[in-house]
Amino acid sequence: MLPRIVSSAGSWKAATRLAQLSSTFKASPRYFYSAMSSNITLYTWPTPNGVKASITLEELGLPYKTEGINISTNVQKEDWFLKINPNGRIPAILDGNQRVFESGAIMLYLTDKYDKERKISYAPGSSEYVEELSWLMFQMGGVGPMQGMAQYFRLLSMARR
Numbered sequence: 001m002l003p004r005i006v007s008s009a010g011s012w013k014a015a016t017r018l019a020q021l022s023s024t025f026k027a028s029p030r031y032f033y034s035a036m037s038s039n040i041t042l043y044t045w046p047t048p049n050g051v052k053a054s055i056t057l058e059e060l061g062l063p064y065k066t067e068g069i070n071i072s073t074n075v076q077k078e079d080w081f082l083k084i085n086p087n088g089r090i091p092a093i094l095d096g097n098q099r100v101f102e103s104g105a106i107m108l109y110l111t112d113k114y115d116k117e118r119k120i121s122y123a124p125g126s127s128e129y130v131e132e133l134s135w136l137m138f139q140m141g142g143v144g145p146m147q148g149m150a151q152y153f154r155l156l157s158m159a160r161r
């Protein structure tokens with residue numbers, strides 16, 4: 001069985017919020033708040049891994065605060081951020097005092113904890129959950145890094161020659 005497909009509504013909301021981020025954060029980082037208050041802060045930037053966390057939060061309808069981490073100015077390598085993600089990359093979240101980094105870990109954390117109605121995930125321990133994990137690890141360990149390298153060698157490394 002394949003993992004559940006998210007609706008386009010969450011993706012659209014995530015894309016809109018991230019578009020706000022990239023246009024507004026270039027000058028000075030600021031917070032964006034969703035309508036309700038919450039303890040979740042998302043540290044992100046509009047990139048393929050960044051949107052995975054945004055889409056999950058939007059699909060679950062969770063209130064959260066977004067802090068833009070401008071990776072083109074290396075904010076992700078600053079000491080304060082390394083305390084949230086020692087690997088110095090986005091996305092990462094804080095849920096109260098709990099830090100979570102790596103987009104796949106964020107997706108699992110959020111769905112395990114908050115997707116009680118099983119809108120976009122399967123119940124931990126079920127056979128479907130194991131299938132969900134398998135596809136998530138396939139994406140995290142294979143497709144994601146390969147796409148990242150293809151992108152780097154196709155666009156960025158050429159520009160640096």
Ligand SMILES: N[C@@H](CCC(=O)N[C@@H](CS)C(=O)NCC(=O)O)C(=O)O
Nearest residue numbers: 047048049071089090091102103104
């Ligand atoms: N495996 C990590 C990859 C994170 C990652 O590579 N993030 C990129 C943006 S998509 C980043 O922060 N790049 C800046 C850098 O490497 O310094 C995840 O899935 O979260």
